[in-house]
Amino acid sequence: MRNVWIICRKELGSYFVSPIAYLLLTMFALIFGFFFWNALGYFVLMGMESQMRGQAFPMNLNEEVIRPLLSNVSVIGLFFIPMITMRLFAEEKRTGTIELLATSPIRDLEIIVGKWLAALILYACLLLFTALNFAFLFRYGNPDWKPLAIGYLGLLLQAGGLLAIGTFISTLTKNQIIAGAATFGVCLLLWVLEWVSGYETATWAKVLSYMSVITHFESFAKGVLNTKDAIFYLTVIFVGLFFTSRSMESLRWRS
Amino acid sequence: MITVKDLTKRYARTVAVDQISFEVQKGQIVGFLGPNGAGKTTTMRMLTCFLPPSSGSANVAGFDVLEQPLEVKRRIGYLPETPPLYPEMETAEYLAFVGKLKGLSGSELNKRIDFACERCAIADVKKRILGKLSKGYRQRVGLAQAIIHNPDVLILDEPTAGLDPKQINETRDLIKGLAGDHTIILSTHILPEVEQTCEQVIIINKGKLVATDSVQNLQARARGAESVLVEVAGQNGNLDLAVVQKRLEQVRGVSRVQYKTSHANRNVFEIESRKGFVRGDLARAVVEAGWDLNELRSAAMSLEEVFLQLTGSEKPAGTPEPVGKGAD
Numbered sequence: 001m002r003n004v005w006i007i008c009r010k011e012l013g014s015y016f017v018s019p020i021a022y023l024l025l026t027m028f029a030l031i032f033g034f035f036f037w038n039a040l041g042y043f044v045l046m047g048m049e050s051q052m053r054g055q056a057f058p059m060n061l062n063e064e065v066i067r068p069l070l071s072n073v074s075v076i077g078l079f080f081i082p083m084i085t086m087r088l089f090a091e092e093k094r095t096g097t098i099e100l101l102a103t104s105p106i107r108d109l110e111i112i113v114g115k116w117l118a119a120l121i122l123y124a125c126l127l128l129f130t131a132l133n134f135a136f137l138f139r140y141g142n143p144d145w146k147p148l149a150i151g152y153l154g155l156l157l158q159a160g161g162l163l164a165i166g167t168f169i170s171t172l173t174k175n176q177i178i179a180g181a182a183t184f185g186v187c188l189l190l191w192v193l194e195w196v197s198g199y200e201t202a203t204w205a206k207v208l209s210y211m212s213v214i215t216h217f218e219s220f221a222k223g224v225l226n227t228k229d230a231i232f233y234l235t236v237i238f239v240g241l242f243f244t245s246r247s248m249e250s251l252r253w254r255s
Numbered sequence: 256m257i258t259v260k261d262l263t264k265r266y267a268r269t270v271a272v273d274q275i276s277f278e279v280q281k282g283q284i285v286g287f288l289g290p291n292g293a294g295k296t297t298t299m300r301m302l303t304c305f306l307p308p309s310s311g312s313a314n315v316a317g318f319d320v321l322e323q324p325l326e327v328k329r330r331i332g333y334l335p336e337t338p339p340l341y342p343e344m345e346t347a348e349y350l351a352f353v354g355k356l357k358g359l360s361g362s363e364l365n366k367r368i369d370f371a372c373e374r375c376a377i378a379d380v381k382k383r384i385l386g387k388l389s390k391g392y393r394q395r396v397g398l399a400q401a402i403i404h405n406p407d408v409l410i411l412d413e414p415t416a417g418l419d420p421k422q423i424n425e426t427r428d429l430i431k432g433l434a435g436d437h438t439i440i441l442s443t444h445i446l447p448e449v450e451q452t453c454e455q456v457i458i459i460n461k462g463k464l465v466a467t468d469s470v471q472n473l474q475a476r477a478r479g480a481e482s483v484l485v486e487v488a489g490q491n492g493n494l495d496l497a498v499v500q501k502r503l504e505q506v507r508g509v510s511r512v513q514y515k516t517s518h519a520n521r522n523v524f525e526i527e528s529r530k531g532f533v534r535g536d537l538a539r540a541v542v543e544a545g546w547d548l549n550e551l552r553s554a555a556m557s558l559e560e561v562f563l564q565l566t567g568s569e570k571p572a573g574t575p576e577p578v579g580k581g582a583d
Contacts, residue, residue, distance in 0.1 A: 006355045010341075017343045100339035100400070103303040104356040105328040252306055 003106045007114025008121070011088070015122050020087070024080055024122070029129040035072045036133040039065050061143035062223065066134065070151040070221045073130055074214065077123070077159055078187040084122055085166025086180030088115045089248075093174045098251075108248045112167065112241055119163045120156065127155060147223020154220020157233035158213055162187055164240025171247040187213075256281045256408060256438040257302065261311035264297050264462075271297040273462040274311065279455070281407075284434045286453035286470075287442035294462040295442040296336060299412050302440070303333045316407045329358065332406040332437070336413050338397025342386030346377060346396055349385055350403055357404035371399035375429060391422035395429070402433065409433065411441040415448060427452050483526045483534065484515075486550035487541055494522060494546065506540050508532025521549070 015021040043065050050059070092098040101111050131152075137143050166183040173179050194212035196205040209215055216233060219226035257279040264272040272294040279285050289295050300306040302313055304324040313320045316330035341349060347368060354364045372378040375395040380388060385396065394414065401409055414430060415423045430439065430452055443449060449456050450470055458465040487499055496514060503512045503524060511527040526537070534551060541548045 003356070006352070010352050013348075014341065014343050095339070095342070096335055096337045097339040097341060099300075099303075099305055099333070099335045100353065101356070102305050103328055103331070103333045104353075105325050105358060106356055107325070 003110040004114040004117065007101075007106075007111055008118045011115050011118030012121060015118065020083070021122060021125070024083060025126060025129065028076065028080060028126045031076055032069075032073065032130050033133065035069060035076075036130075039069050039072075061137055061141045062147050065137065066143060066148055066151065067221050067223075069130070069134075070148075070155065071217065073127070074155055074158055074217045074221070075191065077126075077155065078162065078191055079184070080126060081123070081159060081162045081166055081187055082180040082183035084119045085163055085170050085183055086176045087170070088119065088167050089170040090173055090176045090179045093171075093251075094176075102252070108245050109241075112244045112248065116160075116164055116167050116241060116244075119167065120160055123159045123163065124156065127152060144223070150223050150225050151220055153225070154217055154229070154233075157220075157230060157237075158217055161213060161233045161236030161240060162190070164237045164244070165190075168240050168244040168247060171244055171251065190214075256283075256316060257440070258314040259298075259302070259311070260313070262298065262301060262308050262313055263310045264294070264301060264306065265309040270462050272301070272308075272459075275459060275462075275464040276311075277457050277464065277467050279438060279440060281438055282435065283455055284430070284439045284441070284453045285455045285457060286449035287440055287457050287459070288444070288446070288449050289442075289459040289465075290444055293444075293459050295444075295459065296412055297462075298459070299333075299410050299440070299442060303331055303410055304328055305333075329404075330407045332401030332404065332409045334397045334401045334409075334411045334414060336416065338393050338400070340385045340393055340396060340400075342384070344385050345382055346385060346388070347372075347381040349396065350399060353400045354403045359404055367403050367405065371403050374402065374433070375399040376425070391418055391425070394418060394422070394426060398426070398429065402437070405436070407438060409437045409439045409441075411439065413442055413444075415443065415445070423448075483528065483537065483551065483553050484523055485526060485537065485541065485548070486521055486523045488522065488547040488549050490545065490547065496522065499541075499544075499546065500524065502540060502544050503537070506532075506537050508536070523550075 043059070043061075046064070047059055089098070092101065102108075134148060138145070165186055166179075169183045169186065170176075170179040172182075190211065190213045192212070193208045194215045197209035197215075210232075213233075213236070216226075216229040219229050257277075259278070260276050261274045262272060262276070263270065263274050275294075275298065287295050287298070297306065301308045301320065302315055304320050304327050307321060315327045318326040318330070320327050341352075344352065350368045350371060351364060354367055359367055369378075372381060375398050377392060377395050377399055380392055380396075385393065388396065394417075398411070398414065401411065411430065415426050418426060427448065430441065433439065441452070453470055455467070455469055457467045485503070488494065499522070500512050500514060503509060503526060508528050508531040509526055510529045513525045513527075515523045515525050534553075538548055538551055
């Protein structure tokens with residue numbers, strides 16, 4: 001556990017010493033800020049319209065602002081995750097520092113989990129910016145905090161899975177760009193897999209749609225903690241990290 | 256301290272290291288000598304548990320590299336060919352990170368960082384960013400990193416590669432200074448480096464062990480066939496080359512004389528010698544014959560020639576071909 005923390009601290013250090021973390025945080029804050037502004041603008045417009053029509057239409061911040069925004073964050077995340085994970089192992093392989101890690105008295109798994117954890121913490125930092133925006137809703141409105149908390153849990157679980165996949169892909173190459181592009185491709189694919197359920201109901205379509213990371217986020221966005229979906233994400237994390245450790249082992253046999 | 260037995264590393268198409276066996280005693284400095292691609296790096300990587308051997312065994316500091324890699328790793332310090340530095344870290348920060356990786360903590364860690372910095376003369380760049388250090392400093396930080404946890408065994412892969420002559424000397428002195436506390440294996444393709452720093456030499460070529468011997472023995476063997484360059488000039492510029500050659504051949508201990516065409520009016524002969532050759536004899540012979548002796552120097556014996564001598568093989572067509580990808 002101590003070793004995991006050592007690696008994690010070092011990774012966080014290199015994220016925050018280099019411009020990567022700040023670039024990602026800025027971009028994310030801008031993009032999410034724009035989404036938030038739009039969602040809120042639409043919500044206010046709807047509110048005024050329903051007032052003008054004289055209907056006492058029950059307006060719900062959770063339903064109409066937080067829920068779609070959380071879904072948006074989960075999609076924006078797909079674009080940011082490759083940028084977070086692409087350097088994790090590719091960089092170490094390129095500069096040769098992987099030899100230092102691999103010849104230190106530390107297990108492969110500790111290295112992998114440490115790096116993955118650092119990536120997850122950086123992602124959590126991105127989410128902090130959304131919390132900043134949501135804080136305004138709590139200041140001027142009265143949304144329920146529990147669904148939001150579950151939504152965040154879902155975002156972290158989903159990101160954990162995708163980050164694990166990204167970490168795995170990063171062990172496959174020395175080239176960060178390749179690692180990033182491949183991770184992005186996989187993330188995108190895992191997102192759009194869900195579309196087949198729109199026109200096809202056969203078993204294979206159900207399987208494909210089940211594999212989509214977005215499908216499993218719906219319940220979290222609603223604020224429902226669905227064990228099945230949580231287990232899906234945990235499985236993705238586990239499988240991703242397992243493949244990473246196999247890949248690291250094969251690295252030694254191949255290099 | 257290190258026992259290697261029939262160690263072999265096979266890749267898909269090549270055999271990078273082919274059944275080498277050797278032993279290193281505690282406290283020794285051993286030079287691992289071989290041309291580029293001989294399998295030095297691969298062997299070192301197997302000793303440091305970075306690569307698993309295809310067959311054979313290696314025991315480092317009392318533990319087998321395959322059975323108990325973590326125990327081996329605790330007891331070795333390793334400097335790969337390119338120092339494994341994180342360019343964005345500061346020197347002290349980096350050493351702290353490595354120290355923690357190796358299991359140090361608290362005041363002991365700080366003590367070891369100070370010790371390593373002092374030992375490797377990098378105390379003045381403690382707060383500098385590694386990416387901005389000069390090559391010599393990076394190499395020394397790499398060394399500091401290897402000794403941070405006071406390991407029993409130090410494995411250094413070409414520690415002087417790419418340094419300028421002054422830095423090379425400093426690094427050699429540094430390594431010699433470390434010898435008392437650690438058993439050291441260092442690889443190199445430079446023969447004088449071994450002569451100056453090591454007590455024992457292990458020579459490998461194309462993945463095979465060629466010789467393991469003490470440096471004195473190697474030097475003696477190499478000196479047995481010293482080759483010397485002589486520049487002879489005749490008075491008034493006329494000189495019968497055939498006569499000179501004949502005269503030189505008669506000097507005691509000379510086995511072969513070869514005329515090397517030279518620019519301008521310089522006539523240079525290369526002389527290969529056997530045991531019992533004394534340079535003074537040669538100089539006297541030239542002067543007594545009435546010629547001028549303009550230069551007499553020993554030609555540095557290339558590693559290749561030592562190899563040839565040690566292995567007794569014929570003159571090579573070219574440089575030895577590298578064996579095994581990723582070896583260097």
